[in-house]
Amino acid sequence: MTSTPDQFEEMLARITLTTTQATRIESAVSGLKSYLASTFSLDDDEVFLQGSYANGTAIKPRPGGEYDVDIVACTGVSNQTTNDALNSMAERLRDNGTYRNRVEPKERCVRLRYADEGSIKFHVDVVPVRLTYPNYLEAPKRSGDWSQTTPQEFAEWCETRGERFQNLVKIIKRWRDEQQEVRAAIKSITLQVLVSKCMSTASDQAQLVVDTFRAMHEYLMRPGIPAIYNPTLPSENLSSRWTLYNCDRFRKQVEAALDTAERALAEPDPDKSQLLWKEVFKTAYPDSPMTNKVDALNKRAASVAKGHSERPRDRGWTESLNRDYQVNITADVYNNDRKTLLSVNIQNDHMGLATGWFIRFEANVTSSDDAKVWWKVVNTGEEAEEAKDFRGHFFKAEDRSDNDSPLVNWERLKYRGRHWIECYIVKRSTIVARSGLFYVNVI
DSSP: OOOOHHHHHHHHHHHSOOHHHHHHHHHHHHHHHHHHHHHHTOOGGGEEEESHHHHTOOOOOOTTOOEEEEEEEEEEOTTOOHHHHHHHHHHHHHTSTTTGGGEEEOSSSEEEEEEEETTEEEEEEEEEEEEETTTEEEEOOTTSOOEEEOHHHHHHHHHHHHHHHHHHHHHHHHHHHHOTTTTTTSOHHHHHHHHHHHOOSOOSHHHHHHHHHHHHHHHHTSSSSOOOEETTEEEEEGGGGOOHHHHHHHHHHHHHHHHHHHHHHHOSSHHHHHHHHHHHHGGGSOOOTTGGGGGGSOHHHHHHHHHTOOOGGGGTOEEOOOTTOOEEEEEEEEOTTSOSEEESSOOTTEEEEOTTOEEEEEEEESOOTTOEEEEEEEOOSHHHHHTTOOEEEEEOGGGSTTOOSTTEEEEEOOSOEEEEEEEEEEETTEEEEEOOOEEEEEO
């Protein structure tokens, strides 16, 4: 088993809000709470935080995303409709010059958007709740009804679960946010309760993550949509709002994460283990020393490889690019047996992949009619040079035994180096479209 305590500690540091960011958010929240208290004549305990900030599970948004803060204000009254409560809150916020241009009415709250301030992009959601007998809080839904809510009790429940639980939730939440397919498939409160149900007693962070994914997968394999009840409001099934489609999407992503995490934990080679964890957590996981070598890959060998690359004129081709023909490459990464999908649609010049893995390249062609699809792969680096396997010739994917389509080309990652692949559309000895170089860094 490969130990990775330092990397997980660094990941937690990377996804946790910095002091500067937290101070900026707290400043905005403090001013808003004061305004709400004064304009609605509320006591201090009638305006409070809820959600991840209050629960101790706040994380930075992924690159390009924004952080959300939730504030509860006890401004609703017993005979008020949900629409009236939300509209009244929006009107009061628009009365203040600081908030007037930030207001965005939402289904269950009024949003104030703070764009790129204090090194973080964030918004604040204000929820106008009402107090009902005997001391229940109810939250509104626009054009709907009031529903019971327990934000303070849930925050206290999270605190009693301890720092170990809160850190695990941060890690699993960031994993969710990094997965394009499940980013919106499960709400944070539902995920937190599911993590609580599934976390083991393991002290090692990597083992704890694997155990949690495994238990989550087993729980989600129950027929239909498994019930996940709010621990502070037992009558509320948090998964009742889940669609079968979103539940199934989440289940499949948990299964894929479990498979990769198990192999990362079992992998004896530290470098390959770190690359596998990187495939699970994407940008949140720190680069390994091997990953940092990508920019220093052997340039001399790359130059030699270019000298071995077949040129279009060697085939008797000319190049005349035609806008009617377009082609680009997408690439998915699979494990050593070409069966388990590790990463979907990796980016050009991906930070680092391991030898032995496979990549399934696919050419996306807008028009081809009688044109042919050709590929070219160029290997670089000392290992390819020693093996005299720079390649660099043009070929059609269907001519290789491991491909069954001219649009799909499988490649096994044999050598460390910065390699590239390109796709060409050739019509009667003329190149009418080319994808451009797609770089693959094998470390």
